[in-house]
Amino acid sequence: MSSGVRELSRRVLNRTLLERQLLARRVPRTPLEAIEHLVAMQAQMPNGPYVGLWARLENFRPDDLTSLLEGRDVVHATMLRRTQHLARGEDFGWLWPTVASIVRKALTDAYYAEQIEGIDLDELARVGRRLLAGKPLHRRELGRLLADRFPGRTPGRLAEAVELLEASVHPPPHCTWGRWGHRSGTPLALADEWLGHPLADAPQPETMVLRYLAAFGPAGVMDIQAWSGLTRLREVVEGLRPKLRSFRDEQGSELFDLPDAPLGEPDRPAPVRLLPAFDNAVLGHRDRTRVISEENRRRITPRASAGVPLFLLDGFVEGTWALTGDRLHIAPFRPLSDSETAAVQDEAAQLLRFVAPDNTEPTITLT
Template sequence: MTAVPVVSRRTLNRTLLSRQFLAGRTTRSALEVVRHLVALQGQEPNWPYVGLWTRMDPFTHGDLESLLHERAVVRSAGLRRTQHLVAADDFRWLRPLIQPFVERAARGPYYAPSVAGLDTAELVETGRELLGDRVVPRRRLAGLLAERYPGRDGMMLTRNLELRVPLVTSPRAGAWGGWGTRPSIEVALAEAWIGEPVETAPSVEAMVLRYLAAFGPAGVMDAQAWSGITRLREVVDRLRPELRVLRDEQGRELFDLPGAPLAADDAPAPVRFLPAYDNVLLGHADRTRIISDEDRARVMPGRALVLPAFLVDGFVRGIWELRGTTLVVSPFRPLTADETESVAGEAERLHAFVVPGAPAPDVAFA
C-alpha cells in the first residue's frame, strides 16, 4: 500500500496563500479573481474592494464597480447564508446548491412566526409577480407585500421571500462608499437581472473541485464549513479516484486536485492586510493553517464578527481599522523592527486605497 504523504502546517499555509493570491499579487482581471475565489464576502460594501486590492496589481475601485453595473458579478445571499459577490455565471449553479441551507433559516424561530398560517408558495408567487423584471427598493417591496397581506409585517415577509427566491441587490448596494454606512437596498429577481435562469441540476462535485482549487488541500469538514452545505463526505468519496489524498500533521485526511502544486514551507510570505469577513479566514473548519486558536478569538470575538486582520509571515498577527481617516494597526504581540517596517509600508499603501485623495499616509500603531 502506498503511504499517504503528510503535509506540514507551514506547507498548508504557504499553499493557501499562493492559491489565494496572497503570496504575490496577481495580474489577472477582477472577474477572473472573483471566479477563482468562487465567492467574495460582501456583507459591507467596501470590504470586497479591499479583498481584491490585497490580491491584485493593479486594482481600482472602478474595476469592481463596473463588473456590478455590467451584471457580470452579482451580490446575493451565498455561502453560509451571508451576502457574497459571485460571478453571474457561477451564481446560476452555486445558489441552487446552497438554496436548501439558505431556505432552512425560514423555518427557524426568527422568520417562521411572521408567515405562520400563510401559504408560502403563494407568497413566493406574489413576490415574483411584484418584482417581475424590475429593480424594486426593498422597503417598497415590503410595503407592497403588506398591502397584499394585511396585518403582517411587510419587511419580515420580504426577508422570508429573499430566503425562498434567489434575489440579487442592485449595484448601489455593492458600490464603494462611506465606512460603516449601508446604502438603501434595491432587489431584483436573479433570473431577470442576469437574463438566464438558475440551473436546475447543478453539480455539487464541480463545486468541491472549485473549492479545492482556491482553498485546498482540504478535508470534508473544511468544504462544509466554507459552503454551509452538509453531507459532503459521499460527494468527496465519489471524487476520490480523481483526487490527490494527503494527511495533515494530526493525521486528518485532506484532498486536493491532482495537478495543483504545493508551496514550499519556506516560501516567502509578504505582509498582507485582509478585509473583514475574508473567506481565507473562514474557508476551513481547522483554521490553524492561517490563524492560531488564541488569535482567532480576537479576530472573531462573537456576534458573527470577523474583524479586518493583517498577516505577517503568512499568519494573522493583528487587526486594523479605519478611525476617521487614520488607519490604526493593532498587533497582537510585539513586532520586530523589520516586521514593523513591512507592516507600516503595506499599511501606507492600503491607506492610499481606502482614503482616496488623502494628501499623505495616516497610519498609527495601537
C-alpha cells in the first residue's frame, strides 16, 4: 500500500455517512429510490422504516411506503444479519441468494436445534413450500399444519425453520403503518410467487459490496461483514480492488470506496435527526465511532437488543427518544445548550406532526 494513501478523519467519515445515508438534508427522492439506494432498511420495529424514511425524504407520507408494500415493489423479509429488513423487490431477488447461507445457519442455534433434530431439512422445506404454494399463511397456521406432518415438535419453531430454509416474504398488512408499537401475527408467502419471478440462482457478493459502499462507504471489510452478517468477504473485496479506491482511518485501518463517490465536508453543519431503533446509519459498520462514541454506545448496549430510538446532534448520537401516545420524551446523554435544545425540540415536534397529524396538543419532554 502506498504511503500516499489519504487518511480520513472521524468527522469526514461522519459527514460522508450522513450524505450517503440521506441524513445531511431531506432529499427529494421517492421512497422506492431511497430504499434502493440504502440496499435494505432495517424493519424489526413495525413503524421503524416509516420514521427512517421521514427522517430522510422531503414530504414523505406513510401511504407512500404502504402502497409500495401492497404493490409488491418493496418486500419485508428476513435477510441481512438474519434480521427483518425492507428491500426493493428486484433487489431481494439477488440479495436473498447472497445472504441465504447466513440466514440458514441460524438453524444450528440452540433455539432451533432441539425442535428440528432428526428432521430431514430438505423434506421440511419441501413440505413448507407445498403448504405455502399459491397462498400466504400466518406463521401460526403454517406451524399447525407442519406439526401434523412432524408431530411432537413446536409448531412455531417449524414455521420459522421453513422461513429460514425457503425464500419467503411477509406480505401486508405486516409492517404497514399502524398503531405505534403494535405487532400482529406474521404472514408468510413464497418470495418467487409474491414477486412473480424467480430469484437469482447464485449469490452476488460483488453486487452487494458495491451497493453497500455506495450507501455506507468508505468502509473496511469488517464493516461490510458486520452489516451483511456474512464472513470471508476479504477475497471478494480484493477481487474488486481495481475498481475501488482506498483510504485509511485515524487508526490506520484500510477503507474502500467507489472511485467517484464524494466525501463529506468535515465542517458542514448537520441537522438534528430522530432515528428509529436499529437504523441503518447506526448499525452499518463494525466500527461505529463515525456516528456514535464508544462511551455513548456503552450507554445503550444493555437496552440495544430491544431497540433504542436515537437522535443525532451535529451528526453524532447524543441521546434517545421514546414515543408514548401523544408524548415524545427526549433523553440526552449530556446537558444541551439552549440552541441545541431548541433544535432537538423542533425536530421532535415535526416527528409528532408526522406520527399524529390530527393531534393539536402534542407533548415533548426533555430530561
